[in-house]
Amino acid sequence: MSIIARRQRERTEMRQLILDAARSIFLEKGYDHTSIRTIAERIEYSPGTIYLYFKEKDDIFHALHEEGFRRLLESMQPLLHVQDPMERLKAMGRLYLDFALKNKDFYDLMFIMQAPMNMEKDPCNWEMGSHTLDFLKSVIRDCQKAGYFKGKDAEDLSFMVWSTVHGMAALFCRNRCQVYENREALDLVEKGFTYFSEMLERY
Amino acid sequence: MSIIARRQRERTEMRQLILDAARSIFLEKGYDHTSIRTIAERIEYSPGTIYLYFKEKDDIFHALHEEGFRRLLESMQPLLHVQDPMERLKAMGRLYLDFALKNKDFYDLMFIMQAPMNMEKDPCNWEMGSHTLDFLKSVIRDCQKAGYFKGKDAEDLSFMVWSTVHGMAALFCRNRCQVYENREALDLVEKGFTYFSEMLERY
Amino acid sequence: MSIIARRQRERTEMRQLILDAARSIFLEKGYDHTSIRTIAERIEYSPGTIYLYFKEKDDIFHALHEEGFRRLLESMQPLLHVQDPMERLKAMGRLYLDFALKNKDFYDLMFIMQAPMNMEKDPCNWEMGSHTLDFLKSVIRDCQKAGYFKGKDAEDLSFMVWSTVHGMAALFCRNRCQVYENREALDLVEKGFTYFSEMLERY
Amino acid sequence: MSIIARRQRERTEMRQLILDAARSIFLEKGYDHTSIRTIAERIEYSPGTIYLYFKEKDDIFHALHEEGFRRLLESMQPLLHVQDPMERLKAMGRLYLDFALKNKDFYDLMFIMQAPMNMEKDPCNWEMGSHTLDFLKSVIRDCQKAGYFKGKDAEDLSFMVWSTVHGMAALFCRNRCQVYENREALDLVEKGFTYFSEMLERY
DNA sequence: AATGAATGAGAGTTCATTCAT
DNA sequence: AATGAATGAACTCTCATTCAT
Secondary structure (H helix, E strand, O other): OHHHHHHHHHHHHHHHHHHHHHHHHHHHHOOOOOOHHHHHHHHOOOHHHHHHHOOOHHHHHHHHHHHHHHHHHHHOHHHHHOOOHHHHHHHHHHHHHHHHHHOHHHHHHHHHOOOOOOOOOOHHHHHHHHHHHHHHHHHHHHHHHOOOOOOOOHHHHHHHHHHHHHHHHHHHHOOHHHHOOOOOHHHHHHHHHHHHHHHHHHO | OHHHHHHHHHHHHHHHHHHHHHHHHHHHHOOOOOOHHHHHHHHOOOHHHHHHHOOOHHHHHHHHHHHHHHHHHHHOHHHHHOOOHHHHHHHHHHHHHHHHHHOHHHHHHHHHOOOOOOOOOOHHHHHHHHHHHHHHHHHHHHHHHOOOOOOOOHHHHHHHHHHHHHHHHHHHHOOHHHHOOOOOHHHHHHHHHHHHHHHHHHO | OHHHHHHHHHHHHHHHHHHHHHHHHHHHHOOOOOOHHHHHHHHOOOHHHHHHHOOOHHHHHHHHHHHHHHHHHHHOHHHHHOOOHHHHHHHHHHHHHHHHHHOHHHHHHHHHOOOOOOOOOOHHHHHHHHHHHHHHHHHHHHHHHOOOOOOOOHHHHHHHHHHHHHHHHHHHHOOHHHHOOOOOHHHHHHHHHHHHHHHHHHO | OHHHHHHHHHHHHHHHHHHHHHHHHHHHHOOOOOOHHHHHHHHOOOHHHHHHHOOOHHHHHHHHHHHHHHHHHHHOHHHHHOOOHHHHHHHHHHHHHHHHHHOHHHHHHHHHOOOOOOOOOOHHHHHHHHHHHHHHHHHHHHHHHOOOOOOOOHHHHHHHHHHHHHHHHHHHHOOHHHHOOOOOHHHHHHHHHHHHHHHHHHO
């Protein structure tokens, strides 16, 4: 039994090794310019080996996609301890942004890349995305119960909020912050989000 | 002289022909899946011909990039007739979004794609981008003179505003609006922007 | 000793298991499109296991080749009970055809496939083939003693007879009977052979 | 205009160059073991070049298949000068065999190989095959009008005749004549066919 | 005896790019 | 100016085979 367990563990580790390499190369060069060969070279295995762990190139992408959503979900855990709805909303935005900034590669993969991502092949991840969105909407409705956003539509509000944080994350991931010469990207995001939080609170 | 003029004109027309074809195919299949051959076929010329007008594939991309910025700038013209600074700010956002929605392909190219876009090779476009941004900042400062955004930093505000509209545009361009099942993407953007405008005004 | 016997038996059974799987897949997809992996999957063993019983892919082919000849020989047994030489000759043709039709896979392997079959590597099968041919010649000589085929060369006759039945079998195995639209392949062979038998008898 | 003509001619020559190389390698190693690379090497061009003349590997096969049928048809021309129906039938068999012996590679391709040959993709060749068969049947019916083969079915007879010559050709192409040690394959076919002709005439 | 992991070689195919005409 | 031919490098993916366990 311990043999089986070890094998299982090694297999998982190998998968993860591949995924990590792939993720980092995806970010560097983009999905299309990442070849199986390159991934294999990075981990110092032969190209064929990759196929022992993933049926095809797309599968690597999907696995990463899934892992990304799992991580995003996890990183939202702290929200459970935030009682005040407006605080929770703001915390959610901050955590989302934190996730994006700290996991550029995952974020890009999940929310920017076009790659082989379509709802049909990816119902599971889509569902996770949906869940996160539902949670955002419910937080917004909680805010409304607490007196905020009177007369507004929760769904439309959720889109606006998401857009703002996504916009920051996307400009960051794709290096468009560089137009602000002499400014640190991270600082821009930080200040930008602070303003947005204030605006939300007063809205 | 008229011969030279004609030649010049024909050359320009041919370039434009290629660019139009390329742009439409880029949008359809993405930059990487667009082959020179495909572009050539679309315009019914041979692949070699493309190289008489563009040194390499990247150059087509850069030319489109440039054209995009030129168009964006043009589409901002109506702003000159808007006197009130806050109105002008809101109008700017709306025009920007309009541009993105109506020119998905250009917008994607300019603000989302990673592709072969870097400041070194592209100083010209970078400048145009910079100009647009400067204009945004100046509008914001005008708003401040009119009493809005007291004590805020214009640059940071500009980033937040840009992020929001870019976020909407990006979610739209990369089909992430689909998570909102049963909702029209265009409608989401419309409502979302309306809320954002209101927020800005009250901030 | 019984342990050794059991081991021996198990080994033989395993070999046969592999051979049966291989043969059926060879027939389905052809020799070249049959991978060791596929064979292994079919019998629910690992690819490596195959190599415990056969040194290389070719060996499986050779073993099947051999088995085919053994079976063909066996299926000729009934001939021993046919006294009249012309009847025996006709019966031989019929049995040969029956074998081919009922064992398309073996027949193809033995008489049509090029694959890795050459006299040097396969002296044993060659011998069995030779025996069968010798038997055919002797039957023909018996016919001659009974007054048939006067003044003909037995060897040349044997080639003609073999060619006819092989031709039918080969057209059948490689689906060339389809040119006869609206006709059952089996029926064509049946009728064709009947005519051939009559011709032989009158020759 | 002569330029276009030259280009056309060169293109045709190149296609033929490829086809000739392919045919010879197909015969040597079989369809599956013939790689585009090998063909390219043989003609001293790069693999990509092949694709300028054939969309895919199958297409080479199909082109050869077609050429084979065209050649077979051509080689049947002399029959038009043979008046006597039985003579014509025998001549047809001889010409068919001649074609097979002299064009081992084409014959193998057309009547033995499994390869990517199916009626759906190949209606044209199938038709040519059909025509040849129809011609055989009509010759047989002419023989019947001249008093031969009384009471026999022309279609069934045609199958028997075809089978015999195909059988000889197939045993020849796939080197099964080697079982007749000390005998020349060509001689076997020659004698065998002579006997078969006699048989037919007396039937 | 059996396996899972690994690999090197090679398959068909595509493509940006060059160049003689 | 335009082209058709050509190529070399790259792509994803498959497979027979080996080997430590």
